[in-house]
Amino acid sequence: MAIVINGTEYPLPDDPRVSLLDLLREQLQLTGTKLGCNQGGCGACTVIVDGARVLSCLTLAVQADGREVRTIEGMVAADGGLHPLQQAFIEHDGFQCGYCTPGQICSAIAMVAEYRRGDPSYVTADLAEGPKGTTRQEIRERMSGNLCRCGAHNGIVDAIEELLAGEAP
Amino acid sequence: MRSFDYHCATNPAEALSIAGAAPARYLGGGTNLVDLMRQNIEAPAALVDVSRLPAVIEETPNGGLLIGAAVRNNVVAAHPSVRTRYPVLSRALLAGASAQIRNMATVGGNILQRTRCAYFYDAAGSHCNKREPGSGCDAIGGFNRYHAIFGASEHCIATHPSDMCVALAALDAVVHVKGPGGERDVPLLDLHRLPGDRPDIETVLQPGELITGVALSPSAAAAHSAYRKVRDRSSYAFALISVAAGLEVVDGRIADIRIALGGVAAKPWRALRAEEMLLGTDPAKERFLAALDAELAAAKTFDGNAFKVELAKRTVAAVLCELAGVNP
Amino acid sequence: MSVRITIDGEGHATVASAAHEMGMGTTTVQRQHSADRLGLPLESVTVKIGDTSLPFGSFAGGSSQTASLGAAINAASVKLAGELLRMAGNDTPLAGLRANELEFADAGLRKIGDASRHESFKSILKRAARNEISVTGESGTPLEMLKFSIHSRSAIFCELRVSDVTGEIRIDRLVGSFDCGRILNPKTAASQFRGGMIMGLGMALTEETLLDERSGRIMSASITDYHVPVHLDVPDIDVLWTDIPDPRTPMGARGIGEIGVTGVAAAVANAAFNATGRRVRELPLTPDKFLLD
Ligand SMILES: Cc1cc2nc3c(=O)[nH]c(=O)nc-3n(C[C@H](O)[C@H](O)[C@H](O)COP(=O)(O)OP(=O)(O)OC[C@H]3O[C@@H](n4cnc5c(N)ncnc54)[C@H](O)[C@@H]3O)c2cc1C
Numbered sequence: 001m002a003i004v005i006n007g008t009e010y011p012l013p014d015d016p017r018v019s020l021l022d023l024l025r026e027q028l029q030l031t032g033t034k035l036g037c038n039q040g041g042c043g044a045c046t047v048i049v050d051g052a053r054v055l056s057c058l059t060l061a062v063q064a065d066g067r068e069v070r071t072i073e074g075m076v077a078a079d080g081g082l083h084p085l086q087q088a089f090i091e092h093d094g095f096q097c098g099y100c101t102p103g104q105i106c107s108a109i110a111m112v113a114e115y116r117r118g119d120p121s122y123v124t125a126d127l128a129e130g131p132k133g134t135t136r137q138e139i140r141e142r143m144s145g146n147l148c149r150c151g152a153h154n155g156i157v158d159a160i161e162e163l164l165a166g167e168a169p
Numbered sequence: 170m171r172s173f174d175y176h177c178a179t180n181p182a183e184a185l186s187i188a189g190a191a192p193a194r195y196l197g198g199g200t201n202l203v204d205l206m207r208q209n210i211e212a213p214a215a216l217v218d219v220s221r222l223p224a225v226i227e228e229t230p231n232g233g234l235l236i237g238a239a240v241r242n243n244v245v246a247a248h249p250s251v252r253t254r255y256p257v258l259s260r261a262l263l264a265g266a267s268a269q270i271r272n273m274a275t276v277g278g279n280i281l282q283r284t285r286c287a288y289f290y291d292a293a294g295s296h297c298n299k300r301e302p303g304s305g306c307d308a309i310g311g312f313n314r315y316h317a318i319f320g321a322s323e324h325c326i327a328t329h330p331s332d333m334c335v336a337l338a339a340l341d342a343v344v345h346v347k348g349p350g351g352e353r354d355v356p357l358l359d360l361h362r363l364p365g366d367r368p369d370i371e372t373v374l375q376p377g378e379l380i381t382g383v384a385l386s387p388s389a390a391a392a393h394s395a396y397r398k399v400r401d402r403s404s405y406a407f408a409l410i411s412v413a414a415g416l417e418v419v420d421g422r423i424a425d426i427r428i429a430l431g432g433v434a435a436k437p438w439r440a441l442r443a444e445e446m447l448l449g450t451d452p453a454k455e456r457f458l459a460a461l462d463a464e465l466a467a468a469k470t471f472d473g474n475a476f477k478v479e480l481a482k483r484t485v486a487a488v489l490c491e492l493a494g495v496n497p
Numbered sequence: 498m499s500v501r502i503t504i505d506g507e508g509h510a511t512v513a514s515a516a517h518e519m520g521m522g523t524t525t526v527q528r529q530h531s532a533d534r535l536g537l538p539l540e541s542v543t544v545k546i547g548d549t550s551l552p553f554g555s556f557a558g559g560s561s562q563t564a565s566l567g568a569a570i571n572a573a574s575v576k577l578a579g580e581l582l583r584m585a586g587n588d589t590p591l592a593g594l595r596a597n598e599l600e601f602a603d604a605g606l607r608k609i610g611d612a613s614r615h616e617s618f619k620s621i622l623k624r625a626a627r628n629e630i631s632v633t634g635e636s637g638t639p640l641e642m643l644k645f646s647i648h649s650r651s652a653i654f655c656e657l658r659v660s661d662v663t664g665e666i667r668i669d670r671l672v673g674s675f676d677c678g679r680i681l682n683p684k685t686a687a688s689q690f691r692g693g694m695i696m697g698l699g700m701a702l703t704e705e706t707l708l709d710e711r712s713g714r715i716m717s718a719s720i721t722d723y724h725v726p727v728h729l730d731v732p733d734i735d736v737l738w739t740d741i742p743d744p745r746t747p748m749g750a751r752g753i754g755e756i757g758v759t760g761v762a763a764a765v766a767n768a769a770f771n772a773t774g775r776r777v778r779e780l781p782l783t784p785d786k787f788l789l790d
């Protein structure tokens with residue numbers, strides 16, 4: 001039983017009660033991922049498992065057996081510097097205290113892939129057709145699972161809009 | 170969280186046999202069960218992970234769809250056949266929770282998720298007959314803004330919180346179940362129980378029974394359907410009320426109509442009386458409102474949720490007007 | 498509030514206080530302020546906060562931390578100039594000047610407005626054979642605060658829609674105009690204003706503490722039940738400000754931390770009244786209160 005985190009393989013905990021979040025933070029000292037509510041209500045603990053954004057607080061670590069996990073520690077640009085979205089967060093002041101930021105960034109990176117794939121959201125007018133262009137309302141609805149108590153929402157949406165406007169990888 | 174044994178099943182037979190050997194609970198995405206275990210509201214001795222059972226959406230011989238129980242909510246919502254032939258289901262799923270939770274949540278788990286009544290959740294300080302049979306119901310006489318107006322009892326007024334199930338109720342979905350005693354089909358409308366004097370027993374499923382899939386039949390009303398959810402926050406919030414509806418109009422007359430309400434009962438509520446009154450008539454707002462008045466006459470409200478009657482009436486009428494293309 | 502300024506042999510300044518940062522931009526703003534004040538480039542200033550072993554700092558609250566920390570830095574810098582002058586002795590271009598004739602410039606001290614009478618921190622410390630110089634300055638409640646009532650002001654504008662079916666409110670636009678004295682850093686200030694206004698939106702629309710009086714239990718105690726605004730609740734928010742320095746406050750700045758919150762709920766309720774003719778005075782403005790006849 002093993003799990004790959006940011007390209008490195010780790011053994012899984014023996015105790016099935018350990019959440020993926022606790023494995024990351026308490027056992028592997030990967031403290032970039034944050035614990036907000038521990039009950040699925042805030043999105044601070046968002047990580048990407050096999051390409052899909054999920055909540056690490058409600059994922060039992062054993063359930064991630066054999067899967068590939070990407071956390072904020074793994075979000076780096078090709079040259080080893082900041083990921084373009086991290087850079088955009090800085091430019092648009094997409095955070096104040098920064099507590100929700102790792103979750104916002106992981107969530108947004110996976111969200112951009114969903115968007116480009118043409119997945120609909122609750123605010124997509126025509127479900128069969130999928131989202132048309134990129135609107136701020138679409139970004140907002142899709143990012144609504146990540147709370148921000150400081151109120152950095154405008155900057156976060158600006159940063160994601162910039163990422164969406166860029167070239168698809 | 171109490172300790173438990175964890176097993177991961179690769180096929181339904183294996184899941185059933187492990188679950189048969191120990192008193193176990195099935196685990197889907199864990200978005201509800203893990204939370205409840207952490208709150209010590211549930212404490213199963215063993216978990217059988219069924220989230221890795223084959224998760225496929227297949228065409229059925231009658232032209233419908235069979236959706237595997239392990240398929241994740243977002244996968245159902247984004248599936249092209251669901252979006253075109255069952256838009257109400259896609260929209261209902263997209264109305265629920267958040268993208269992260271929908272990526273985790275399975276169809277089976279969504280059906281069996283438990284109420285979000287705050288008194289049910291408050292194990293440390295509130296009475297709840299669902300959590301602790303016989304202890305009383307603090308929602309009665311307490312905060313009951315989110316609570317039931319149909320089918321409640323003096324023992325429990327909680328609602329079933331699922332959005333997906335409201336759409337499934339409107340679609341006459343059939344739930345496929347495998348148990349120690351064999352396989353059976355349960356119409357979704359019959360799966361959840363009203364509380365009566367045993368609010369802790371929430372469905373007709375027997376211990377150890379596994380949901381394997383949900384079958385949808387094709388229909389014109391299913392293809393011409395919509396979902397609307399009313400909530401306190403614009404997203405990432407449970408419904409105050411929600412409406413799933415489908416409509417088929419032939420030669421100016423309603424040939425098929427489906428109306429289901431969420432947030433009003435311990436199960437998705439099919440508005441059969443209103444449907445019956447509207448079938449065969451020509452669609453008009455006044456008629457919709459009159460049919461809903463008849464349906465909602467049976468509602469029993471509390472201090473906090475009396476507004477739901479008016480809200481449900483208007484929201485259903487608005488959705489039907491939109492589907493019928495008549496003046497709202 | 499106390500601040501210690503230390504300048505080392507390389508001319509680098511460390512500004513330390515047991516103040517704290519919750520995202521308001523305390524570190525950024527005080528670093529900029531100190532660099533300005535001490536005539537240093539930004540790279541030559543380090544701000545240390547968030548540790549109780551540092552000189553006493555008061556709490557971040559009452560929209561007062563930035564201003565009182567700034568005042569303590571000013572007090573410490575006045576002391577620093579005096580001590581550096583003493584340390585410089587007679588063998589310096591500064592010889593013969595009094596402390597009140599000095600200003601900080603070009604990583605050192607000079608006669609006010611006279612670049613020819615300048616000596617760098619580095620050179621003063623070197624001649625005195627010192628590795629560093631350290632002074633502590635304090636700020637109390639400024640005398641002005643006792644004499645005058647000094648407050649920030651704002652005007653909030655809101656554009657919204659109310660559903661005539663469900664009573665749900667959606668905010669389309671929010672504008673805040675602020676009079677808070679001098680704005681020290683436009684980027685962090687704009688974020689503070691917007692953040693405050695979003696808290697105001699929560700107060701207006703969704704946030705509510707439910708106390709069950711029978712049991713004393715709070716029934717909206719979790720983040721799932723207590724609704725703070727989500728992305729979809731938050732429109733584009735414009736903020737503008739007067740930027741008129743307040744002659745009676747240190748740095749000309751007044752508090753900006755809480756002013757963003759205060760007017761929003763009233764603006765939203767007024768806009769909803771304007772849209773519907775219904776005057777609702779109880780927050781939050783949930784859909785049931787706007788089920789219109
Ligand atoms: C913050 C938050 C907000 C939410 N908001 C919404 C919302 O707005 N609308 C909404 O509809 N839902 C909402 N949800 C609930 C969410 O949809 C459910 O938690 C989810 O659908 C449950 O699916 P799961 O696979 O994670 O189930 P689990 O948590 O894994 O399981 C739930 C139950 O189902 C049983 N089970 C699972 N699979 C099977 C099977 N195949 N056969 C038999 N039994 C099975 C388990 O034993 C357990 O009792 C929200 C949840 C959270 C945490």
Ligand code: FES
Nearest residue numbers: 036037038043057
């Ligand atoms: S910590 Fe996981 S959702 Fe809040």
Ligand code: FES
Nearest residue numbers: 096098148149150
């Ligand atoms: S930046 Fe503080 S919570 Fe988002």
